[in-house]
Amino acid sequence: MSTSLNLIVVEDDPRMRDRFARSFDTDGRIKVLAWASTAREALTALDTHRPDVLLVDLGLPDTSGIHVIEHGHRHHPRCDIMVVSVFGDERSVLASIEAGATGYLLKDDSEEDFVARIFELRAGGSPITPIIARRILQRFQSSTPEQSGPSQPLSEREQEVLNLLARGFAYQEIARLLDVSPHTVGTYVKRLYEKLQVHSRGEAVFEGQRMGLLQR
Template identity: 50%
Template sequence: MTALTVVIVEDDERFRAAFSAMVAQAPDMLLAGTAADLPQGLQLLQGVRPDVLLVDLGLPSGSGIELIRFAHDHLPQTDVMVVTVFGDEPHVMASLEAGATGYLLKDSRAEDLVEQIRALRAGGSPISPVIARQLLLRLAPEPQPTAADDALLSPQERQVLTLSAKGFNFEEIARMLNVSRHTVMTYVKRSYRKLQVHSKTEAIYEARKLGLVRD
């Protein structure tokens, strides 16, 4: 069986050494090269056509997403696995949209990395559980308000909360609705009481959960 060739682009020397050692010790893998920054990574990929690219996102000279795009555009046979500390939605979605097929956080079990590489090459998409949950929540349908939920807040109260969720302050909302600030505050206080909350942030959160407010 031909060994899987792996390239690692990671700026942190400790992680780069640890990942390199794991790959080098795997009997079915061959470490084809390592790089510490974006230019080195691009240069390496122009000379090596690895089966798997392990790439960090926070490189000192640019984003690893550029390497993901390069691999996607020029190395269609290469599978890309992100290994990073960034677990927020913008980084995850940008990586997947660029062409990554695996996404692991650096708090994942290090000893599982080799198995994750094998799974990636076998057609799987290894993703840290916290990232998978985030993606599932993003794709979940928005809750539909029931008749009881609709009746919980008046149309005016829902309108004020909707505008608040969009970032408008109470003075701006009063002008937009052509009412006094006192009237707006009355709607706000009623909303707080009905939703059993004590702040605008809590009110918006609860209203979103009930499907009463959408951005």
């Protein structure tokens, strides 16, 4: 597909904004009409521009991104809305879909995936990170309660690392905060991945949220 797309990106994390910018610059078919770091800025941008796609995080500093999704869906019915979030809990996903989002990705997807999924969304698809789609399907396919905790309990330090991962910190930053080496952080991450039976940061945060392991 060679058609260009106009986007509004709602994301307050500078590191994530840089990832988006790199992927869009590399591809060349996406033009960002406005960058917003708060819901208030996002609503102003939506009232100023006519985007093809709204890319929105849920964890904004002033209010939930759900309000941005609702506004975009109500006032820009031709705009497709994609959530890109670190959280993939059932409540957030369903609330986003009910508000008008038709795509939902976790932040640890690759930069190439972001561009491909945006065009997939605009072409009429509903891209959802596989682990989220699987959990949503399981919700409707079975009435059996989901596992309430990991097969092995996380240690106190593993729990600390999980919460820092959920907040978006890199290994080096976690090592500095916990006064350990990056190698030690990697060991903690490997152990908690094994206990949660996951293979990525996004999946770990998803399972941690579902099991009530994350601090609020």
